[in-house]
Amino acid sequence: MRRKIFWTVFIALGMLADVTLPLLWSLIATIPIGILSWWVAYRSDWF
Numbered sequence: 001m002r003r004k005i006f007w008t009v010f011i012a013l014g015m016l017a018d019v020t021l022p023l024l025w026s027l028i029a030t031i032p033i034g035i036l037s038w039w040v041a042y043r044s045d046w047f
Contacts, residue, residue, distance in 0.1 A: 006041035010034060 013033045017026040040046065 002041045006037050009040050010037040013037065 010033060013036065014026075014030065017029045017033060021029060
């Protein structure tokens with residue numbers, strides 16, 4: 001279940017970054033998006 005939440009948050013935020021940011025910035029934003037997705041899925045105890 002946590003893996004599904006991780007990938008859902010990661011893909012949603014990644015697509016949002018791709019639409020709103022220029023290409024270089026969206027590529028750079030992938031690392032913080034991955035860290036945030038990991039935190040939401042595994043460390044936040046929301047799920």
